[in-house]
Amino acid sequence: xxxxxxxxxxxxxxxxxxxxxxxxxxxxxxxxxxxxxxxxxxxxxxxxxxxxxxxxxxxxxxxxxxxxxxxxxxxxxxxxxxxxxxxxxxxxxxxxxxxxxxxxxxxxxxxxxxxxxxxxxxxxxxxxxxxxxxxxxxxxxxxxxxxxxxxxxxxxxxxxxxxxxxxxxxxxxxxxxxxxxxxxxxxxxxxxxxxxxxxxxxxxxxxxxxxxxxxxxxxxxxxxxxxxxxxxxxxxxxxxxxxxxxxxxxxxxxxxxxxxxxxxxxxxxxxxxxxxxxxxxxxxxxxxxxxxxxxxxxxxxxxxxxxxxxxxxx
Amino acid sequence: xxxxxxxxxxxxxxxxxxxxxxxxxxxxxxxxxxxxxxxxxxxxxxxxxxxxxxxxxxxxxxxxxxxxxxxxxxxxxxxxxxxxxxxxxxxxxxxxxxxxxxxxxxxxxxxxxxxxxxxxxxxxxxxxxxxxxxxxxxxxxxxxxxxxxxxxxxxxxxxxxxxxxxxxxxxxxxxxxxxxxxxxxxxxxxxxxxxxxxxxxxxxxxxxxxxxxxxxxxxxxxxxxxxxxxxxxxxxxxxxxxxxxxxxxxxxxxxxxxxxxxxxxxxxxxxxxxxxxxxxxxxxxxxxxxxxxxxxxxxxxxxxxxxxxxxxxxxxxxxxxxxxxxxxxxxxxxxxxxxxxxxxxxxxx
Numbered sequence: 001x002x003x004x005x006x007x008x009x010x011x012x013x014x015x016x017x018x019x020x021x022x023x024x025x026x027x028x029x030x031x032x033x034x035x036x037x038x039x040x041x042x043x044x045x046x047x048x049x050x051x052x053x054x055x056x057x058x059x060x061x062x063x064x065x066x067x068x069x070x071x072x073x074x075x076x077x078x079x080x081x082x083x084x085x086x087x088x089x090x091x092x093x094x095x096x097x098x099x100x101x102x103x104x105x106x107x108x109x110x111x112x113x114x115x116x117x118x119x120x121x122x123x124x125x126x127x128x129x130x131x132x133x134x135x136x137x138x139x140x141x142x143x144x145x146x147x148x149x150x151x152x153x154x155x156x157x158x159x160x161x162x163x164x165x166x167x168x169x170x171x172x173x174x175x176x177x178x179x180x181x182x183x184x185x186x187x188x189x190x191x192x193x194x195x196x197x198x199x200x201x202x203x204x205x206x207x208x209x210x211x212x213x214x215x216x217x218x219x220x221x222x223x224x225x226x227x228x229x230x231x232x233x234x235x236x237x238x239x240x241x242x243x244x245x246x247x248x249x250x251x252x253x254x255x256x257x258x259x260x261x262x263x264x265x266x267x268x269x270x271x272x273x274x275x276x277x278x279x280x281x282x283x284x285x286x287x288x289x290x291x292x293x294x295x296x297x298x299x300x301x302x303x304x305x306x307x308x309x310x311x312x313x314x
Numbered sequence: 315x316x317x318x319x320x321x322x323x324x325x326x327x328x329x330x331x332x333x334x335x336x337x338x339x340x341x342x343x344x345x346x347x348x349x350x351x352x353x354x355x356x357x358x359x360x361x362x363x364x365x366x367x368x369x370x371x372x373x374x375x376x377x378x379x380x381x382x383x384x385x386x387x388x389x390x391x392x393x394x395x396x397x398x399x400x401x402x403x404x405x406x407x408x409x410x411x412x413x414x415x416x417x418x419x420x421x422x423x424x425x426x427x428x429x430x431x432x433x434x435x436x437x438x439x440x441x442x443x444x445x446x447x448x449x450x451x452x453x454x455x456x457x458x459x460x461x462x463x464x465x466x467x468x469x470x471x472x473x474x475x476x477x478x479x480x481x482x483x484x485x486x487x488x489x490x491x492x493x494x495x496x497x498x499x500x501x502x503x504x505x506x507x508x509x510x511x512x513x514x515x516x517x518x519x520x521x522x523x524x525x526x527x528x529x530x531x532x533x534x535x536x537x538x539x540x541x542x543x544x545x546x547x548x549x550x551x552x553x554x555x556x557x558x559x560x561x562x563x564x565x566x567x568x569x570x571x572x573x574x575x576x577x578x579x580x581x582x583x584x585x586x587x588x589x590x591x592x593x594x595x596x597x598x599x600x601x602x603x604x605x606x607x608x609x610x611x612x613x614x615x616x617x618x619x620x621x622x623x624x625x626x627x628x629x630x631x632x633x634x635x636x637x638x639x640x641x642x643x644x645x646x647x648x649x650x651x652x653x654x655x656x657x658x659x660x661x662x663x
Binding site: 042082086090092093095096097099100101103104106107108110111114115230231234235237238241276278279281282285286288289292293296297310311 | 316317346350393398400451455456457458460461462464465466467468469472473475476479480595598599602635637638640641643644645647648651652655
């Protein structure tokens with residue numbers, strides 16, 4: 001029991017929580033934005049993988065770290081465009097199209113990576129983002145090292161969650177997105193073009209997903225390897241439901257989730273050996289499923305989610 | 315420009331759809347190969363040669379097709395009833411580990427004639443159980459099964475990893491996490507000497523035939539289809555929706571579990587965490603390419619196996635990453651979706 005308290009009382013845990021949460025925040029926001037407009041994007045896992053690969057590769061070839069992020073975001077938007085053509089223009093099954101995008105984006109990532117970086121004993125590395133201590137705040141005892149000595153993308157992710165919460169609920173654009181997700185026919189009657197809104201939301205959302213992936217290779221680690229996304233994309237999809245499609249709750253959900261994840265990582269070292277490590281690694285996935293089971297009925301799903309919109313059809 | 319629903323679908327077009335889709339996928343992948351600085355046509359020729367150029371490679375391709383046909387059937391039967399089972403990978407691993415455990419701890423001394431059928435059933439049961447959990451969550455709490463089945467894949471593989479690291483670990487494997495081997499009597503008979511081709515392929519094809527019959531000629535097949543096309547309408551027409559979905563889940567999870575069982579009993583003899591190079595996920599493509607038709611799955615499973623086996627040989631000869639096979643398979647899924655769309659709609663100005 002005291003071991004548990006020791007873990008929670010260590011600043012290292014809380015610093016890790018923010019680090020673990022960052023890709024989840026970005027990915028969840030991306031999925032949320034897309035779903036708010038009525039399009040489920042299961043391409044997330046593959047788009048994250050591609051973002052991680054292309055962001056890393058850009059930096060490896062001499063781009064600076066922020067350019068790497070930008071390249072990842074643009075590439076993500078292109079995959080979003082693909083998903084939007086399939087699901088918005090053609091109105092295909094969002095489930096199947098998204099899985100197709102995931103399979104394509106991840107295999108394409110591995111292909112490009114293998115072409116660009118021949119097989120080597122140790123994977124090549126880049127110099128990732130370094131933590132930036134926020135002047136003043138980072139000197140505070142405990143709170144400082146725990147919360148105010150993160151890498152820049154973490155601060156950006158948290159800021160983005162707040163910006164998105166404002167955008168979705170306090171601006172005309174956000175209203176248009178939500179209307180399109182609830183009732184595209186009504187949106188159209190108000191002079192909003194649901195097609196344009198959905199294209200925009202899916203592409204912007206996919207850009208966020210790719211940035212989530214890029215965080216893994218540009219900040220959390222310093223190299224790319226296949227399967228490194230490890231289902232984080234699917235966890236984000238679950239977190240959107242848990243957050244009831246609200247950006248501020250997505251932020252909280254991701255942090256809560258990251259807390260459990262960071263906690264289990266440290267518990268592993270404490271209990272080391274006594275309990276198989278795989279049991280700990282299962283926790284995030286099982287938690288996601290549990291969160292879905294608890295929240296699915298209560299959550300207010302956007303009413304037009306997964307329904308293609310065809311002008312002139314009922 | 316807008317899309318207009320076709321009054322009727324020309325039969326020729328429906329038959330040609332997968333071919334057009336695959337051709338389009340190969341064309342796009344050809345560009346990717348060309349960008350890598352290799353002639354695309356030669357690469358495809360080498361893929362064919364790599365898959366069918368010798369007796370060994372041909373049997374290897376057929377061996378590889380076996381789990382793909384089974385996971386393809388698993389996806390096809392579920393998707394037809396709009397049960398989104400994306401958990402084939404996890405179900406495959408549970409089927410595999412179940413077989414390894416049962417044969418090394420429980421019934422390893424049974425004669426082949428009893429042990430093999432028993433193990434196949436146990437493997438299928440393990441896959442079933444893993445799919446019944448997300449189905450229960452969907453029916454009880456209306457949780458989307460796509461995400462839960464996907465997440466359970468990771469749980470299942472970790473579970474298998476834990477078992478082969480601890481209680482089922484093979485002590486003679488030099489510390490590698492590898493399960494104890496199944497008994498010799500548990501291994502499926504070979505179809506051809508000096509090859510890995512085994513009875514699993516026959517099992518897969520027979521099951522495809524059975525499934526084709528069940529889906530088109532039985533009340534259950536009709537109900538499952540109705541449940542997929544329009545669940546509300548199906549309920550009004552007297553289809554027991556929950557029960558139908560449970561049966562569909564049992565078949566689908568069972569087939570995926572069987573894929574794992576067959577892979578262990580036919581090829582590997584034991585379980586590691588790289589038993590499957592994503593057979594569960596590829597099964598989704600196999601099913602979609604076949605337009606969810608069980609007999610078509612046999613052909614598209616073979617196509618997918620051809621790509622995977624052939625790409626290995628091509629990769630060694632030309633220096634193109636063998637991941638191109640995964641790219642082709644994924645692209646085929648996307649082009650197939652578009653192609654199917656255009657059998658249903660036409661463009662009008």
